[in-house]
Amino acid sequence: MCSTASQQAETTYYGGCACGSVRFRMESAPLYVHCCHCRWCQRETGASFALNALIESERVRVLAGAPEVTATPSNSGKGQDIWRCPRCRVALWSNYAGFGDKVSFVRVGTLDEPDRISPDIHIFTESKQPWLVIPEDHSSVERYYDLKQYWPDSSRERLRQLHSAPES
Numbered sequence: 071m072c073s074t075a076s077q078q079a080e081t082t083y084y085g086g087c088a089c090g091s092v093r094f095r096m097e098s099a100p101l102y103v104h105c106c107h108c109r110w111c112q113r114e115t116g117a118s119f120a121l122n123a124l125i126e127s128e129r130v131r132v133l134a135g136a137p138e139v140t141a142t143p144s145n146s147g148k149g150q151d152i153w154r155c156p157r158c159r160v161a162l163w164s165n166y167a168g169f170g171d172k173v174s175f176v177r178v179g180t181l182d183e184p185d186r187i188s189p190d191i192h193i194f195t196e197s198k199q200p201w202l203v204i205p206e207d208h209s210s211v212e213r214y215y216d217l218k219q220y221w222p223d224s225s226r227e228r229l230r231q232l233h234s235a236p237e238s
Contacts, residue, residue, distance in 0.1 A: 083123075084133075085181040087155035087162060092135035094162065096176060100125045101225040102217070103178070105189035107198035110145035114161075118199045122164070122175035123187055126232050130163065130174050137162055172232050191220055 083096040100123035111120035137153040144150045148167030153174075154160060163174040178184045192198070192210035204210050209220055217226065 083181050083183070083186065085162070085176070087135075087158050087160040087180065089155060089158035089160075091157045092137050092155040092160075092162060093133040094137075095131045095133055096123065096125055096181075097129040097131060098125065100176070100187065101173070101228055102221050103187055103190045104175070105192045106194055107192060107202075108145055108194035109197050111194075112197075112199075114142075118202055119192075121178040121184075121187075121189060123178050123181075124169070124173055124175055126228065127165070127172055127174045130176065173229075191215065 081098045084093070085096070086093040102124050104120075104122045104124065106120045106122065107118070112118060114120070135155065135157075138156045139151045139153055141149055141151055144166065146167065150167070151165045151171075153162050153164065155162065160180065161177055162180050163176040165171050165174060169175075178187050181187065189208065192204050192208055193215065194213055195204065195210045196212040198204070217229075221229075
Protein backbone atom coordinates (compact mmCIF):
# COMPACT_ATOMS: atom_id res chain seq x y z
CA MET A 71 0.00 0.00 0.00
CA CYS A 72 1.48 3.32 -1.03
CA SER A 73 -0.10 6.27 0.72
CA THR A 74 1.92 9.11 -0.84
CA ALA A 75 -0.08 9.16 -4.09
CA SER A 76 -3.39 9.21 -2.25
CA GLN A 77 -2.20 12.11 -0.10
CA GLN A 78 -1.79 14.42 -3.09
CA ALA A 79 -5.42 15.62 -2.95
CA GLU A 80 -5.00 17.39 0.40
CA THR A 81 -1.53 18.81 0.53
CA THR A 82 -1.36 21.09 3.57
CA TYR A 83 -0.58 19.67 6.98
CA TYR A 84 -0.31 21.68 10.19
CA GLY A 85 1.57 20.62 13.27
CA GLY A 86 3.37 21.69 16.38
CA CYS A 87 4.88 20.78 19.70
CA ALA A 88 3.09 19.69 22.87
CA CYS A 89 3.11 23.10 24.56
CA GLY A 90 2.00 25.04 21.47
CA SER A 91 5.05 27.32 21.35
CA VAL A 92 6.14 26.04 17.92
CA ARG A 93 3.70 25.69 15.04
CA PHE A 94 4.58 24.67 11.48
CA ARG A 95 3.01 23.76 8.16
CA MET A 96 3.99 21.15 5.59
CA GLU A 97 3.14 22.78 2.27
CA SER A 98 2.76 19.62 0.20
CA ALA A 99 2.30 15.91 0.45
CA PRO A 100 5.46 14.18 1.66
CA LEU A 101 7.94 12.65 -0.73
CA TYR A 102 7.64 9.33 1.07
CA VAL A 103 6.77 8.09 4.56
CA HIS A 104 9.00 5.79 6.60
CA CYS A 105 7.94 3.68 9.53
CA CYS A 106 11.32 2.88 11.02
CA HIS A 107 11.62 -0.06 13.40
CA CYS A 108 15.37 0.19 14.08
CA ARG A 109 16.54 -0.04 17.68
CA TRP A 110 18.01 3.45 17.43
CA CYS A 111 14.61 5.00 16.62
CA GLN A 112 13.00 2.89 19.32
CA ARG A 113 15.48 4.24 21.86
CA GLU A 114 15.23 7.87 20.71
CA THR A 115 11.44 7.95 20.69
CA GLY A 116 10.74 5.63 23.59
CA ALA A 117 8.29 3.87 21.27
CA SER A 118 8.21 0.82 19.04
CA PHE A 119 8.91 2.78 15.84
CA ALA A 120 9.32 6.26 14.39
CA LEU A 121 6.91 7.48 11.70
CA ASN A 122 8.60 10.14 9.54
CA ALA A 123 7.22 12.05 6.56
CA LEU A 124 10.11 12.95 4.28
CA ILE A 125 9.61 16.33 2.65
CA GLU A 126 11.69 19.07 1.08
CA SER A 127 12.88 21.31 3.92
CA GLU A 128 11.81 24.39 1.97
CA ARG A 129 8.23 23.07 2.18
CA VAL A 130 8.24 23.09 5.99
CA ARG A 131 7.25 26.57 7.18
CA VAL A 132 7.58 27.63 10.80
CA LEU A 133 4.47 29.65 11.68
CA ALA A 134 5.20 30.40 15.35
CA GLY A 135 8.15 30.00 17.66
CA ALA A 136 11.70 29.09 16.78
CA PRO A 137 12.71 25.42 16.90
CA GLU A 138 16.21 24.72 18.15
CA VAL A 139 18.52 22.23 16.54
CA THR A 140 20.30 19.54 18.53
CA ALA A 141 23.06 17.52 16.88
CA THR A 142 22.83 13.88 17.96
CA PRO A 143 24.55 10.64 17.02
CA SER A 144 22.78 8.21 14.73
CA ASN A 145 22.96 4.53 13.89
CA SER A 146 24.83 5.32 10.65
CA GLY A 147 27.56 7.13 12.56
CA LYS A 148 26.95 10.27 10.47
CA GLY A 149 24.69 11.97 13.01
CA GLN A 150 21.42 13.80 12.68
CA ASP A 151 20.06 17.23 13.54
CA ILE A 152 16.84 17.09 15.53
CA TRP A 153 14.68 20.24 15.54
CA ARG A 154 12.91 20.63 18.87
CA CYS A 155 10.69 23.09 20.67
CA PRO A 156 13.00 25.01 23.04
CA ARG A 157 10.31 24.98 25.74
CA CYS A 158 8.81 21.45 25.82
CA ARG A 159 11.68 19.76 23.89
CA VAL A 160 9.37 17.77 21.59
CA ALA A 161 11.19 16.57 18.45
CA LEU A 162 9.44 18.06 15.40
CA TRP A 163 11.66 16.94 12.53
CA SER A 164 15.18 15.77 11.75
CA ASN A 165 17.76 16.16 9.03
CA TYR A 166 19.91 13.09 8.39
CA ALA A 167 23.32 13.09 6.75
CA GLY A 168 22.13 10.85 3.91
CA PHE A 169 19.70 13.49 2.61
CA GLY A 170 21.36 16.56 4.15
CA ASP A 171 19.55 19.76 5.09
CA LYS A 172 17.39 19.70 1.96
CA VAL A 173 15.05 16.96 3.22
CA SER A 174 13.28 17.03 6.58
CA PHE A 175 11.94 13.94 8.32
CA VAL A 176 8.81 15.35 9.97
CA ARG A 177 7.55 13.38 12.97
CA VAL A 178 4.05 12.44 11.86
CA GLY A 179 2.87 12.37 15.49
CA THR A 180 3.48 16.14 15.71
CA LEU A 181 0.87 16.84 13.01
CA ASP A 182 -2.57 18.04 14.07
CA GLU A 183 -4.12 15.25 12.01
CA PRO A 184 -1.54 12.46 12.01
CA ASP A 185 -4.11 9.96 10.76
CA ARG A 186 -3.98 11.67 7.34
CA ILE A 187 -0.52 10.18 6.73
CA SER A 188 0.24 6.48 6.74
CA PRO A 189 3.54 4.72 6.01
CA ASP A 190 4.67 3.97 2.49
CA ILE A 191 7.28 1.53 3.76
CA HIS A 192 8.34 -0.18 6.97
CA ILE A 193 12.13 -0.20 7.32
CA PHE A 194 14.50 -2.12 9.60
CA THR A 195 11.83 -4.70 10.25
CA GLU A 196 14.53 -7.14 11.37
CA SER A 197 14.40 -5.33 14.74
CA LYS A 198 10.68 -4.57 14.95
CA GLN A 199 8.85 -5.58 18.09
CA PRO A 200 7.67 -9.18 17.68
CA TRP A 201 4.07 -8.39 18.63
CA LEU A 202 3.74 -5.77 15.88
CA VAL A 203 2.15 -7.18 12.73
CA ILE A 204 2.77 -5.28 9.51
CA PRO A 205 -0.18 -5.51 7.10
CA GLU A 206 0.55 -7.75 4.12
CA ASP A 207 -0.26 -4.98 1.63
CA HIS A 208 2.43 -2.65 3.09
CA SER A 209 5.95 -2.53 1.68
CA SER A 210 8.54 -3.66 4.20
CA VAL A 211 12.25 -4.38 4.19
CA GLU A 212 14.54 -5.92 6.78
CA ARG A 213 16.99 -3.00 6.62
CA TYR A 214 17.05 -0.06 4.22
CA TYR A 215 16.04 0.03 0.55
CA ASP A 216 16.81 1.44 -2.89
CA LEU A 217 14.48 4.40 -3.36
CA LYS A 218 14.45 3.82 -7.12
CA GLN A 219 12.65 0.57 -6.44
CA TYR A 220 10.02 1.94 -4.05
CA TRP A 221 9.48 5.69 -4.46
CA PRO A 222 6.87 6.87 -6.97
CA ASP A 223 8.21 8.63 -10.07
CA SER A 224 6.76 11.97 -8.92
CA SER A 225 8.67 11.82 -5.62
CA ARG A 226 11.92 10.80 -7.31
CA GLU A 227 11.50 13.75 -9.69
CA ARG A 228 10.95 16.15 -6.78
CA LEU A 229 14.12 14.82 -5.14
CA ARG A 230 16.06 15.14 -8.40
CA GLN A 231 14.93 18.76 -8.78
CA LEU A 232 15.89 19.46 -5.19
CA HIS A 233 19.41 18.15 -5.67
CA SER A 234 19.89 19.92 -9.00
CA ALA A 235 18.75 23.31 -7.63
CA PRO A 236 21.53 25.85 -7.06
CA GLU A 237 22.47 26.54 -3.46
CA SER A 238 21.04 29.81 -2.15
